[in-house]
Amino acid sequence: MMTQGVLLFCFDTEHTRYHKILERCVRLVKKNISKNITVVTNFDTFRKMSPMGFIEYKLIEPELGNTLNGKAWNNVDRHMAYELSPYDTTLVMDIDYFCFSDNLKNLFNTEYDFLVPDTAHDLSGRNSFDQRRWSMIPMVWATVLLFKKNDKVRKIFDTVKYIKKNYSYFTEMYRIYSKNLRNDYLFAMALQQINGFVGYEKMPFALPTLPPDCEVVEINDKGLAWKHNNQISYVQDQDVHVLNKEIADV
Amino acid sequence: MDIRELKKQSDLSYDIAVAKRNALEKAHSRQVLAYNGNLFRADPETICVVRTLKENNSKFYILDTNSNPVEIKDADDFLNKLIERNQEALNTYHQMYETFTRKGE
Numbered sequence: 001m002m003t004q005g006v007l008l009f010c011f012d013t014e015h016t017r018y019h020k021i022l023e024r025c026v027r028l029v030k031k032n033i034s035k036n037i038t039v040v041t042n043f044d045t046f047r048k049m050s051p052m053g054f055i056e057y058k059l060i061e062p063e064l065g066n067t068l069n070g071k072a073w074n075n076v077d078r079h080m081a082y083e084l085s086p087y088d089t090t091l092v093m094d095i096d097y098f099c100f101s102d103n104l105k106n107l108f109n110t111e112y113d114f115l116v117p118d119t120a121h122d123l124s125g126r127n128s129f130d131q132r133r134w135s136m137i138p139m140v141w142a143t144v145l146l147f148k149k150n151d152k153v154r155k156i157f158d159t160v161k162y163i164k165k166n167y168s169y170f171t172e173m174y175r176i177y178s179k180n181l182r183n184d185y186l187f188a189m190a191l192q193q194i195n196g197f198v199g200y201e202k203m204p205f206a207l208p209t210l211p212p213d214c215e216v217v218e219i220n221d222k223g224l225a226w227k228h229n230n231q232i233s234y235v236q237d238q239d240v241h242v243l244n245k246e247i248a249d250v
Numbered sequence: 251m252d253i254r255e256l257k258k259q260s261d262l263s264y265d266i267a268v269a270k271r272n273a274l275e276k277a278h279s280r281q282v283l284a285y286n287g288n289l290f291r292a293d294p295e296t297i298c299v300v301r302t303l304k305e306n307n308s309k310f311y312i313l314d315t316n317s318n319p320v321e322i323k324d325a326d327d328f329l330n331k332l333i334e335r336n337q338e339a340l341n342t343y344h345q346m347y348e349t350f351t352r353k354g355e
Contacts, residue, residue, distance in 0.1 A: 103279055111287035112316070121275045125268035204289055204315035205279040208272070231265060237342070238276040 004108050005036035005087035008095050009077060011062045012045040018095060019049045020248040024219065025095040026052045031221060032102045035091070040077065040084050058084055078142060078183045079164050082149070082157040092145040097241045100223050103205070104239070107146045112201050113153050115146040116187060121206035123235060124228050128211050134177040135185065137192055141207045142183035143241050159190040208235070212243040216250050266350045273346040280339035285328060288314035292335035300329050 006029050010022040022039065029037055030053065038056040041049075046057060063076045081092045089108055093099075107115060118140045120129040147153045163170050163186055170189050171179065178185065191200045210216070214226040223236030281292040290296055296312075303310040304325035311319050322328050 101276075101280070103282065106282060106284040106289070109284040109287070110289055112289075121272075123268075123272055125264075125271060201316040201318075204282050204291060206275060208275060208279070231261070233265065233269060233272075235272055235276070238272070238279070 002088040003036070003086070004089045005038060005085070005091070006033055007038050007040065007081055007085045007087070007090050007092045009040045009075070009092075010045055010095050011042055012048065016245045017048070017248045018245075019045050021245075022095045023050055023052060024247075025093070025098060026055065028099050028221065029093070032099045033091070033105050034102075035105075035108065036087065038084070038086060040080075056086065060084075075183060076164070076181050079157060079160045079186070081145070082147070082154060085149070087149075089146070089148050092142075092147070094143045094241065096243070096245070096247065097143050097207075097239065098219070098224070099239045100221075100235070101237050101239055104144065107203065110146075112146070113148050113150060114156055114191075115201055115203050116140045116142060116191070117144060117203040117205065117207045119206040120209040120241070123208055123210050123226075123233075123240065124214050126211070129209060135188075136175045137188055139184050140188045140191065140202075141209075141241075142187045143207055144203070145187070146203075156190060156194050159194045160186055163189050163193070207241055208239055209241040210243060214244060216242060216244060216247045219247070219250055270347070270350055273343050273350075277339040277343040280342065281335060282315070283331060283335045285331060286320060286322070288318060288320045289316070290314055290332070292332040292339070294336075297329070297332050297336060300325065300332060304329060 008022060008025065008029075010018050012018050019041075026037060026039075029035070036056070038058060040058045040060060042061055043059055046059060060077065060080075078092070081090065085092075091104060091107065093104075118138060120141055122128050147156075164181070167181055167186070170176075171185070174185075174189060176185050210226055214228045216224055216226050217232065218225040223234060223238065224240060224242070225232055225234035283290050283292045290312075299312065300322070303312070308325045309321065309323050310325065311321055314320050
């Protein structure tokens with residue numbers, strides 16, 4: 001029997017209570033994806049979490065040092081997803097990706113070894129995620145990854161680890177503007193390298209994304225509303241990747 | 251001419267345009283269908299190709315969203331699922347579109 005599940009990474013920082021975001025994310029995964037869930041976290045974050053039903057936990061110490069806008073950002077452990085996942089088929093998701101639909105569940109019923117989206121849809125209507133101009137290679141959105149455990153995928157993750165170890169060299173080589181470690185670029189470079197510098201398989205949809213300057217004002221199990229330029233907009237039954245970390249306090 | 255009224259109308263039109271784009275994107279995402287281990291888009295092109303191919307043979311080959319060739323063994327079942335998913339997505343879009351029309355009036 002092949003096992004399937006969702007793997008989530010969650011580490012609180014001094015500024016952001018990520019465990020609050022995780023609690024919302026888990027509720028939606030249970031409702032709309034209906035798969036087993038494993039949360040990778042550390043003990044400090046784990047002890048703050050409210051009970052969320054049957055979930056498997058893996059406690060690790062996150063690698064520190066990465067920042068986003070001058071604040072600690074513990075996001076550099078994604079390269080260990082292959083080893084940490086207990087499942088044959090794993091959907092790795094950022095905890096600020098809220099699945100208000102069951103679209104991602106579709107992906108479990110496929111035979112692809114590794115899938116990642118390569119485009120994002122700006123829900124605020126400004127097309128602000130055209131990242132090509134910030135590097136030489138097309139970016140992928142490592143916000144959501146689907147992988148199967150096999151030799152080919154293990155080599156992808158081995159390449160991710162190698163690039164991470166030599167990150168500054170690779171960011172220079174690919175002329176990546178952003179100097180902090182981003183999983184998006186890490187996986188984009190690894191996928192290009194391991195696939196012989198040609199194409200790779202992708203998720204056939206754009207990741208609906210809310211830019212950081214959009215303030216989430218309300219969220220429930222159906223969707224969310226945000227404020228931008230004194231205008232309120234909303235989506236429902238549509239997945240949303242929320243970049244504004246203040247959502248922990250909504 | 252009341253410039254505030256014009257600005258209000260302009261803001262409303264912009265909001266409706268953004269909401270419409272988001273609803274259309276939602277429909278596009280919803281049209282993705284997993285069938286026999288591969289992903290397909292339940293769009294008019296796929297539906298027309300499947301309908302045309304099945305006129306000659308119940309088994310045929312078609313490309314998935316990653317350009318992999320896939321053998322379709324039960325054309326009727328595949329076509330039904332494509333149409334069902336296409337109409338589900340567009341029905342939701344239509345309902346949303348109706349609310350935009352009312353807003354704009």
